Amino acid sequence: MIVSAAMSLDGFLDDVAEERLVLSNAADFDRVDAVRAGVDAIAVGAGTVRADDPRLLVRSPERRAERVSAGRPASPLRAVFSPSGELDPSARLFDRGAEDVGGRVVVYTSAAGARACPLGPEAAEVVATAEREVDLAAALADLAGRGVARLLVEGGGTVHTAFLSADLVDEVHVAVAPFLLGDRGGARFVYEAAFPQGPGRPLRLAEARAIGAIALLVYRRVNVLYVYAPMIP
Numbered sequence: 001m002i003v004s005a006a007m008s009l010d011g012f013l014d015d016v017a018e019e020r021l022v023l024s025n026a027a028d029f030d031r032v033d034a035v036r037a038g039v040d041a042i043a044v045g046a047g048t049v050r051a052d053d054p055r056l057l058v059r060s061p062e063r064r065a066e067r068v069s070a071g072r073p074a075s076p077l078r079a080v081f082s083p084s085g086e087l088d089p090s091a092r093l094f095d096r097g098a099e100d101v102g103g104r105v106v107v108y109t110s111a112a113g114a115r116a117c118p119l120g121p122e123a124a125e126v127v128a129t130a131e132r133e134v135d136l137a138a139a140l141a142d143l144a145g146r147g148v149a150r151l152l153v154e155g156g157g158t159v160h161t162a163f164l165s166a167d168l169v170d171e172v173h174v175a176v177a178p179f180l181l182g183d184r185g186g187a188r189f190v191y192e193a194a195f196p197q198g199p200g201r202p203l204r205l206a207e208a209r210a211i212g213a214i215a216l217l218v219y220r221r222v223n224v225l226y227v228y229a230p231m232i233p
Ligand SMILES: NC(=O)c1ccc[n+]([C@@H]2O[C@H](COP(=O)([O-])OP(=O)(O)OC[C@H]3O[C@@H](n4cnc5c(N)ncnc54)[C@H](OP(=O)(O)O)[C@@H]3O)[C@@H](O)[C@H]2O)c1
Pocket: 004, 005, 006, 007, 012, 013, 014, 020, 023, 044, 045, 046, 047, 048, 049, 051, 052, 081, 082, 083, 084, 085, 086, 134, 136, 154, 155, 156, 157, 158, 159, 160, 162, 186, 187, 188
């Protein structure tokens, strides 16, 4: 499972202004598009749907065509994590219009959220994973049952925090913008939590490169191998 985001040098995903802050550049958006084209599902938290109204599609016609010729949908399945189920049916993610070449949408919610969710079956499939919250392991198991082997989580900070602290993340991709937001900062890349990826078990830096003014950093989890070595008397 991959977590991918663009952030300011001081770790913000956004500022507090109404319109969306652009933290990345065209070449980096294209890189993300290639990552999207390589996965089976793209997921975000409800806060990102409310703030950014994303469509979560593969944009490049060539990449969509490649996916189709490999027998896959033009864009990956799309998933939203929303314990409350309070999602706006007019959000672009749920627009199944003629222009929409996106994969199906699944909303992972709680039992109460499923009752409150205003989305009809034509907009999304609503799956309750637990009584009051979203059980991420159950959501991942449900996705696996739909053939999702590679999942890309594209924000926001609350959902990053949940996945990272539950130790469910194999790769972290961060595009770091060369500025600080300080007191204008909004959502953060992660919030306070007990992270297993601490100094005692750091991630491994797999890639670091410049994309124009952006620094792309790719980290992978280190799988610790325990070898049974009996002591020879
Ligand atoms: N720079 C980037 O790459 C990037 C990418 C994505 C988003 N963003 C920015 O990030 C901000 C949104 O981030 P955010 O942290 O506010 O929201 P978020 O992580 O997108 O979504 C938060 C929502 O997730 C649900 N949630 C809460 N705890 C959860 C858990 N343990 N498991 C599963 N779902 C859970 C809740 O939904 P309910 O309210 O429905 O209960 C909560 O409101 C926006 O400003 C957006 O622009 C930036």
